[in-house]
Amino acid sequence: MNVKNKKCIFRLSYRSLRAAKKRNIIAVIAIILTTILFTSLFTIALSLNDSYQTYSFRQMGGYSHGTFKDVTDEQADKLITHSKIKAYGKRTCIGSIKSDYFGQISGEVSYMDENCSKWSYATPTTGRNPENSDEIAMDTTALKLLGTKAKLGTKIKLTYTVRDNKSKTFEKTDYFKLTGYYDYNSLMPVHYINVSKKYTENIIKEAKNNGLDDFRTDLNVMLKSSHNIEKQMEQIDKDFGYDWQTRDEKNSVRIGVNWGYTSEKVAENTDPVTLVGIVAFLILVIFTGYLIIYNIFQISVTNDIHFYGLIKTIGVTPHQLRRIIYIHALLLCAIGIPIGLFIGYFSGVTLFPAIISQTTLGTESTSISISPLIFVISILFSLLTVLMSCLRPGFIASKISPVEAVKYTDNSNTKKKKKHTRGAKVYQMAFTNLGRNKLSTFLVVISLSLSVVLLNTLFFFVNGIDMNRFVSRSVCSDFIVSTKSYFRYEIDGEHCISDKDIRRITANTDNRLTGCGYFLPSTDVVGWVDKKTYINMCKGTFSQKELQQNLNSIRKKRDKVASDPLIEGIDIKLLNKVKVISGSISPLKDKKQHNIAISVMTDDYGNPQNMGIYPKVGDKFTMSYIDDAYFIDNRTGKKVTDDTPEKYMEYYIAKEHEVTYTVCALVNVPYSMGFRYGSVTGYNVVMSTDSLKNDSRQKISPLFYMLDSKNKKAEIRTENYLKNITSAPSSSLSFESKAKVRQGFDSFKNMFILLGGLLCAVIGIIGILNFVNAVLTGIMSRKHEFAMLKSIGMTNRQLRRMLIYESLFYSVSSSVVSLITSVIFAVLTKRLFENIFWFFNGHFVILPVLLVAPVFIILSCIIPMLMYGNTEKQSVVDTLRDFV
Structure with missing residues (x-):
């Protein structure tokens, strides 16, 4: 008959579960450990994601999804009605402060509504936002x-420059009362100085009376989803008939996307390789939990198989038997998962500050995630792992017949053995016992091997990280000093390191080599290239339509078109730091000749890229230096005035001179001693400082100041000196050094050691527990067999030896498998690591395997003795009686 009473099945399951309290404790510990693994990993992963987003948001100045730029009140009123917009905030900027005492981080005077100040990290933590016309709020550093x-x-x-949309300006000084302030974060691009809406309206009226135009009002928005922000905002523009690709037209509404959102980056950059990597990692984590929980339930089935056989005789169906096992699992999960969630989240929160301190994000962007997804995903993964682990034990219990259940000993090897008259050896018995359940033996060996293989792979990776390659690529001298603008890629003639600063640094440091790179701060330069070369330069940057528009609008001279080169003058004594790909840089030192080198793009490994667009050594390259140029009104041919509409403005070159150069070399200029970016439509040109000054006939400005110390002591002194002079908030200077790069390198390396070490430790513990479970399974499922062996004369000492031999087989097999697998992994991952990490230079290692093997052997001797000691308390007669 079929027992269909669900309450009866639940009661039967619950009572049978209560009858095995010790085994349940082991199962709950296994579930707790698995849940801790999932919860801590997801806590760290989501916290890293939140911290990375916070880091990006602060760099961009806020965390709104996007911005509709330069909107009118009418446009803003329409846009905020769109169904895709969940919330909005307005900001009207009326001026800025860029005086010396603000250093290189300017202050922006503006009105922000409540949402905008919140999203821009500019809400006062003390006091409130300005409301009256004489009130102001700002950060404490400002x-x-x-x-x-x-x-x-x-x-x-407050004295600041009032500035309209057309960059027309006038100076304004006013007095305010401080109504609120907050701490400044060094990642922020500007100091937000917030005034009231009433004051802003008064300034705009005054400005218009002085001949200024409209002021910039931005509409910041939060959408209903952060997925595909750019496409959503483009769709909003389309729905209202606005164009985001034009400027100063009636229907122009440009858009800005907050690229700090990782969901936006994932949507743009997800590729099959990344997805495969994520899936492979999740499978590894699930398999790790499966290894331990599977053996736990295997123990349960092994010990309760006689019970399952008996209840089958009273009508319990295979389906109901499986349900009993799943109810066991769910009841244990109800205890283990909540505890694992609590400990796992606490562990993740505790470990995260140590982990993020080893990254470039730093502690200022630390953000501990409290997302419910951590707990939801951890619960789902833990349940999935437990239920998967119940599949085979449930199958065994449901398929076995009542008669087979009475004789079941977890023996999956049913081959008939050959009889012989030789006496049995203890080690032979041990080897034979391992063959009883080959799957269980295989899983234990794999479980133990997995942690060793991961440890060896981690050691292989960390040992292969080449510091010298990393440092030489990141910085080519002991120190590079320049303005904060230079390191933020905001190079202009107003914010350059001064000759006075250079003399001061030189006088206070002990150096063996110094020099500067220079650029033209206020001179336009045209490089003449053929049309085919220009098209090849622009490939991948412009669409076909945009490229054709460029070709129609740019200057032409005979068969050449105008490109936009970036020209850098380098002091002769620094030229040896430039890597020559072909040709020679010696001609650059000849002041009488017009020679240049062309800097080519290279990949992370220094291999030249797209060489077809560059001239060959010995080719001629002509550049035009613009001596005098201005905008004219193309209707009148005269210089533009403040009233000239932008569409009638035309760039007019009044005077220029040409210089034809010989390309003497193709080179790779180190990233740290160049502009740190390239021209989209032109070459990066290198020449000597004297040639740049003489040929341009213009003033040149220092791009950076580079110095190499005489010795290690001098390097330390210089490091401390530069830290001192650049640490003041008002200082416009910043610097990079080899010491900073080494520190960043060590942090990067330590992060891998910490995360990888934790993963190896958890998997190692699981492997050892799985080993304990296997030994325990063997002992518990063979109590009757051990009693029979003792009844015919086998001693406890011999039984313990047999169990030790079995354990030694596990440890030796795991060590051999670990060694073989580690060799295979090293071969397979060497190329992978070298392709992903340009600073990796792998060397085969087996030290972790050799260190762990003795530990396994020691455990193989201790664990069986401890496990078997608990079974000696029951007499042989009582054990045999239990199985009659």
Whole structure:
């Protein structure tokens, strides 16, 4: 008959579960450990994601999904009604402060509504936002730079430049009362100085009376989804008939996308290789949990198989038997998973600060995730792992007949053995016992081997990271000093390192080599190339339509078109730091000749790329230096005035001179001693400082100042000196050094050691517990067999030896498998690591395998003795009686 009463099945399952308290404790511990693994990993992963986003948001100035730029009130009122927009905030910028005491981080005077100030990290933590026309709020660093204390009600004198959309300006000085302030984060691109809406309206009226135009108002928005932000905003523009690709037209509404959102980056950059890697990692984690939980339930089935056989005789169906096992599992999960979630989240939160401190994100962007996804995903993964682990034990219990259940000993090897008269050896018995359940033996060996293989792979990776290659690629001298603008890729003639700063640094440091790179801050230069070369330069950057528009609008001279070269002058004594790909840089030192080198693009390994677009050594290359140029009104041919509409403005070159150069070399200029970016439509040209000055006939400005110390002590002194002079908030200088790069390298390396070591430790613990479970399974399922052996004269000492031999087989087999697998992994991953990490230079290692093998052997001797000691308490007669 079929027992269909679900309550009866649940009661039967619950009571049978209560009867095996010790085994349940082991099962709950296994589930807790698996849940801790999942929860801590997801906590760390999501916290890293949140911290990376916070880091990016602060660099971009806020965390709104996107911005509709330069909108009118009418356009803003329409846009905010769109169904895709969940919330919005307005910001009207009326001016800025770029005086010396603000260093290179300018202050922007603007009105922000409540949402905008919140999304821009500019909501006062003390006080409130400005409401009246004489009120102001700003960060504490800006207050310090203005010489004012952070105290509510303090009077502040503020002088700033009022600036409209057309960059028309006038100076304005006003007095305010401080109503709110907050701490400044060094990642922020500007100091937000917030005034009231009423004050902003008054300034705009005053500005228009002085002949200025409209002011910039940006509409920041939060969409209903952060997926494909750019496409959503383009669709919003389309729905209202606006064009995001034009400017200053009636229907122009440009858009800005917050690329800090990782969901946006994933949508843009997800590729099959990344997805395969993520899936492979998740499978590895699930398999790790499966290895331990599977053996736990295998123990349960082994011990309760006689019970399952008996209840089958009273009508319990195979389906109901499987349900009993699943109810066991779910009841244990109800205990183990909540505990694992708590410990796992606490572990992740505790470990995360140590992990993020080893990254370039730093502690200022630390953000501990409290997303419910951590717990939902961890619960689902833990349940999935447990239920998967129940499949085979449930299958065994449901398929076995009542008669077979009475005789079941977890023996999957049913081959008939040959009889012989030789006496049995203990080690032979041990080897034979391992063949009883080959799957269980295989899983234990794999479980133990997995942690060793991962440890060896981690050691192989960390040992292969080449510091010298990493440092030489990142910085080519002991120190590079320049303005903060240079390191932020904002190079202009107004913010350059001064000759005075260079002399001061030189006088206070002990160096064996110094020099500068120079650029033209206020001179336009045209490089003449053929049309085919220009098209090849632009491939991948412009669409076919945009490329054709460029070709129609740019200057032409006979069969040549105008390109936009980036020209750098380098002091002769620094030229040896430039890597020559072909030709020679010696001619650059000849002041009488017009020679240049062309810097080519290279991959991470220094291999030249797209060489077809570059001239060959010995070719001629002509450049035109613009001596005098301005905008004219193409209707009148005269210089433009403030009233000239932009569409009638035309760039007019009044005077220029040409210089024809010989390309003497193709080179690779180190990233740290160049512009740090390339021209999309032109070559990066290198020449000597004297040639740049003489040929351009213009003033040149220092791009950076580079120095190499005489010795290690001098390097340390210089490091401390530069830290001292650049640490002040008002300082416009910053620097890079080999010491900083080494520190970053060590942090990067330590992050892998920490994360990889934790993963290896968890998997190692699981492997050892799985080993303990296998030994325990063997002992518990063979109590009757051991009693029979003892009844015919086998001693406890011989039984313990047999179990030790079985354990030694596990440890030796695991070590051999680990060694073989580690060799295979090293061969397979060497090329992979070298392709992913340009600074990797792999060397085969087996040290972790050799160190772990003795540990396994020691455990193989200790664990069986401890496990078997618990079975000696029951007499042979009582054990045999239990199985009659």
